[in-house]
Amino acid sequence: MNPGKMAALALALALAAPNWAWPAENRQAMEREAVAVGLSRKAAEAARRKAHQRALALHQMAARARAAMDDASGAIVEIHNCAVDLVRLNRPQEAMEKINSALEIYEEEKKLQMGRDREKPMQEAMARVTLLRAIILADQGQANEAGQWAGKAMEYCRKADCLFKGRILNLQGRAALLAGDHKQAASAAREALEASGKEGDEVESANAARIMAQAAEAGGEGKKAYAEYKKALVMDRALKMGPKIAMDLMGLARASAMEGNQERARIFAKKALAVAEAADYQAGAEAARAWLEKPAGE
Amino acid sequence: MSFYAHTDRRFKGMELRVGLFAVVSLLGGAALLAYVVNRSDFFSPTSAIYFYVKSGEGIKEGMPVKLSGFSIGSVKKQDLTDMSAVEKAHSAGLKGLAVKVTLDIKTRYMDWIPNDSKAFLRKENVIGDQIIEIIPGASPVIMKAKEHIIFAKEKTLNDYFADITEEVKKVQEQAGETIDYVNDPKGEIKKALDNFHKFTVGLVETREKITHAFVTMDSTLGTVNEQVLDLSLKANKAVEDLNMALATTNTSLPRTFGKIDESLEAINRLVEEMQKLVTVMGRDLPEMAAAGMDVTQDAGAVMDSLKNTWPISRNIKPAQGAPMEMESHEPR
Numbered sequence: 080m081n082p083g084k085m086a087a088l089a090l091a092l093a094l095a096a097p098n099w100a101w102p103a104e105n106r107q108a109m110e111r112e113a114v115a116v117g118l119s120r121k122a123a124e125a126a127r128r129k130a131h132q133r134a135l136a137l138h139q140m141a142a143r144a145r146a147a148m149d150d151a152s153g154a155i156v157e158i159h160n161c162a163v164d165l166v167r168l169n170r171p172q173e174a175m176e177k178i179n180s181a182l183e184i185y186e187e188e189k190k191l192q193m194g195r196d197r198e199k200p201m202q203e204a205m206a207r208v209t210l211l212r213a214i215i216l217a218d219q220g221q222a223n224e225a226g227q228w229a230g231k232a233m234e235y236c237r238k239a240d241c242l243f244k245g246r247i248l249n250l251q252g253r254a255a256l257l258a259g260d261h262k263q264a265a266s267a268a269r270e271a272l273e274a275s276g277k278e279g280d281e282v283e284s285a286n287a288a289r290i291m292a293q294a295a296e297a298g299g300e301g302k303k304a305y306a307e308y309k310k311a312l313v314m315d316r317a318l319k320m321g322p323k324i325a326m327d328l329m330g331l332a333r334a335s336a337m338e339g340n341q342e343r344a345r346i347f348a349k350k351a352l353a354v355a356e357a358a359d360y361q362a363g364a365e366a367a368r369a370w371l372e373k374p375a376g377e
Numbered sequence: 378m379s380f381y382a383h384t385d386r387r388f389k390g391m392e393l394r395v396g397l398f399a400v401v402s403l404l405g406g407a408a409l410l411a412y413v414v415n416r417s418d419f420f421s422p423t424s425a426i427y428f429y430v431k432s433g434e435g436i437k438e439g440m441p442v443k444l445s446g447f448s449i450g451s452v453k454k455q456d457l458t459d460m461s462a463v464e465k466a467h468s469a470g471l472k473g474l475a476v477k478v479t480l481d482i483k484t485r486y487m488d489w490i491p492n493d494s495k496a497f498l499r500k501e502n503v504i505g506d507q508i509i510e511i512i513p514g515a516s517p518v519i520m521k522a523k524e525h526i527i528f529a530k531e532k533t534l535n536d537y538f539a540d541i542t543e544e545v546k547k548v549q550e551q552a553g554e555t556i557d558y559v560n561d562p563k564g565e566i567k568k569a570l571d572n573f574h575k576f577t578v579g580l581v582e583t584r585e586k587i588t589h590a591f592v593t594m595d596s597t598l599g600t601v602n603e604q605v606l607d608l609s610l611k612a613n614k615a616v617e618d619l620n621m622a623l624a625t626t627n628t629s630l631p632r633t634f635g636k637i638d639e640s641l642e643a644i645n646r647l648v649e650e651m652q653k654l655v656t657v658m659g660r661d662l663p664e665m666a667a668a669g670m671d672v673t674q675d676a677g678a679v680m681d682s683l684k685n686t687w688p689i690s691r692n693i694k695p696a697q698g699a700p701m702e703m704e705s706h707e708p709r
Binding site: 160 | 446447489514705
């Protein structure tokens, strides 16, 4: 057969091939995947607009889409996202229930001895879920439980080689502070600062600096606390995070008072109040107001 | 014997070659046709769902139906319907003549439409085509074919302006009523003021009588008695007038305040409408600003199409939904 005929035959086969090699079922599977991703993206957009209720509904749909494809790690990620929406809607108990359902899925998958290709995304998803559980526990003031779950999150994160170790270490620091162990808190925050730097996570770098400051404050080291709060303030100002700036300014006020400089302390507290009010950070504004109202030296 | 002798070697086997070429071309054409028909979802099964709307204005047959930005079907048909024959639960409060709009949804997407989902008629963006958008509900029960979907019309800017005009009219009417009420010569406010005026006149008269009484004090006791009697009568009258005035004021003032409250409520409603308008404009203006982003998204869609095309798609890893990032400490 001459080259011309071969080319004609090849063209005909190439035109016909998509229908045989790429049947409609495969395309539909890809479309289902696209719907799940689309729902997740829409939910992320809604969350960015702070429309958390809508984000929750869309994340639930996305979780169902992932479950329908037997994509366990994808489903866990979407359930985690639902839990984040619930935390932001101030419904931590429901968030905990979602996290429990994600843990159940993981336990079932583990019993089925999932393949290696499913293992890594699953470990990363679990790192996120367990970290979120630890955050909720820390928010509720349960220091020991928060520390334990942060430890589990770190185990999963190391297995998956995840890129949010700084965040987990910061949470361990927070839990240590809640438990009154300021040395452990400072040590975790130092590690978090290093890890966040490597991961390029500026928000967690600032959080680490603040935890170091809080640890110094808890240890009665006013001067060190002042220096660390200043570092945190510079980072939070660069990130333009109003509530965090208010927290740093309030820390500077307390550290100044520890050093005996009451006038500077009051100026910082007034600035903290103004920033918290402007940023609509009510808890911060109340804390600053209470501090300003109490007599100096208390 | 043929007219021309086939002496050229190139004509050898020509009929066979032409025939083979024709067969290959036909096969290729048939394969291409099959591919195009398969790609276009022509034979995909669809499920019809429907809603009722007062006017079919803006809705056209063939109009796309979208869910989360994906085209999942189209408007199949519109029929005029007598709502008296329609179940109350599905009539959406419509009476008389209405339009039944039937949507053709690709059956494989029905799994994403819970039975409490809502359909909206909206523009894709500020200057874009109109579409029917389905917003999924939260019910665990999935909608089935031939079921009713709730239709909710989005308010347009014109609707908001009409609402505001209506509220402004109400405020004007109520303000007019309040002013008329205050100015009414037979009204309670005017009566109260008249009574108060009478009371002050009575007081002046009383003062004059007292003065007169003191001036004539040296006259006879009888005269004084008469004057005192007169004075007490006048004083009693004055006190009665005062009581009447106070009673009228007590009844009329709360009503006046009630009218003022109504006006304030109307103003509050007006402010709320204004806030809604600002929200709508706030929503639409960023959309205009985001027109440029749409171009980028279109480019993304082209890339997505490429990714879905065999054999390119074989080498592309399936996309994953992004996890939401939560800080170690989010101030709340």
